Amino acid sequence: MKRKTFLRSAAAVASVAAVVALSACGGADSPDAGGDGGGGGDTISIGFSQVGAESGWRAANTKSIQDTLTEENGFKLSFSDAQQKQENQIQAIRSYIAQGQDVIAFSPVVETGWDAVLQEAQAAGIPVILTDRAVDTEDDSLYESFIGSDFVLEGERAGNWVAENFDGESMKLVELQGTTGSAPAIDRKEGFAAAIDGTDIELVDSQTGDFTRAGGKQVMEGFLNSHNDIDIVFAHNDDMGLGAIEAIEAAGLTPGEDVKIVTIDAVKDGMQALADGKINYIVECNPMLGEDLAEIAKKVVAGEEVEKRIVVEDAEFDQQQAAEALPDRLY
Template sequence: MNKIFASVALASMVVASQAASALTVGFSQVGSESGWRTTFSESVKAEAERRGIDLKFSDAQQKQENQIKAIRSFIAQGVDAIVVAPVVETGWRPVLMEAARSRIPVVIVDRNVDVGNSRLYVTRIAPDFVDEGRKAAGWLMDATGGDCDIVELQGTVGSSAAIGRMEGFNEVLAEYPNAQIVRSQTAEFTRSKGKEVMESILKAEGGGKNLCALWTHNDEMALGAIQAIKEAGLQPGKDILVVSVDAVDDIFTALKAGDVNATVEMSPHLGGPAFDVIDEYLKGKRDFEKWIVMDGEVFTQQNYQAEYNKRMGAE
């Protein structure tokens, strides 16, 4: 009987030891403003579960103050590491200094932070937003011969995604004197605002019949704007070309329908690379690149089919 009790006790100690060794990671997410963002969150959660990581997830609902509160809560809980997808670039230095003082490594994913000292975070795992803008503009200039009046729907003002995509797009546009952005307004990365803002722009542009193209900083705004274009009696993808960024599942349906012409892929699967970095850091590695770039393809009406089949389970 004593041997049985001893075995049970030993098994309990092993389980307790395994539980104690499991990583606890705090993840502060921007929100759930888009299909891409939701997929991003679900991907991180699934990857954490697969690795046995205790993930403390916080949805900031698009508010930086909520993210700062969440990070301070993670610090108070003594998590092993923190992952942050920041709403905007500025305003992070004080709370990241608090994490550094507590010796808690921070990994930035997706959007960037401007803290003046890159030692306050381990690395940033994200696409090149500027290059995404270049790719979108490059496709549009090729499609139109560089002669185009463009409407732009910007993302969240102050976010690195909006800043970078705008910079890259405008960089390419500067090489084409007959291409110009005639209207530019934020639609906050959401489908509902995309529709609302596009309705307003179409009215201001006399119904939109003289517009060549719509350039949006993400697919959700494009999908909302497409509805506005249709309700105005125009055909998106033909009367007004549509190019955007993210490559979410819904945009492939729109590509198939001919409503969208091109989208630049932005992978939402950032959890695996982030957890890899955290694991290596906690094992003693310190020489990380400060920016681990995630690249993406440009999907168009001409090349979307294979990816569409894969996502929709047709292969």
């Protein structure tokens, strides 16, 4: 996958360190998040705090990181699952600081409330790398780099497709938002709203489904009970869109026909639903960030300059394109 501002290097660093990876059951509140910090020789010790395991996208993202940050690639990985709780991530980061990790990386549950713990990492001389989601801070020296997608642009792309196909038809639209306060939820909503502004597409309701399939189904059931003649669903990720499909079918309606569905992510389950005609359009959000994270970690440990913002170049898919892409889909 191409990057707009960063080209991967093929270099690898030899290592004989053991890989340490906590399971989701260990959680970020485990007293020993794995690893003893300060890997010897050329080994880079890195502590990574993941948001959780809320979606197929997140599972693919975790796999990419764990499959890349291995001893063969020169890393000693300590992994923790925050289970969608900011306090768990903060505790994990402080644990990594205490362990003296060479690098700390994490995907923030929400945008705000990170300055204090990031200042602690900075004071300890440990560089921080953000993956997938950014933080809202006035001091961008608190982290070395952000690696991920342009969430505003993703929302705009989804909104542009809706506007191009349904403006002029007085359509009623509902929105399934991601986790409240998270960067993708905030940005995708903003981008989508800007794209449909000035059209006669009416947003009649918008609620969070927490990026989960179960949440998407539950909220969509509520939408269907509260509103007549819903024409379009915009889901901030595939999993919520898949949950919406279940609710729509249970109501005796046909997803993709009676109710159009637009989502973001392009994981296999979502792409299959698109190929089957149950989803109408998907904007990709590439979860395969492991190689970029490995390369940036090596550079910051070596004292090299890195790009402050590394943006993933994502695709878009209609039904035919999804069917063509599915056989070779990695996630």
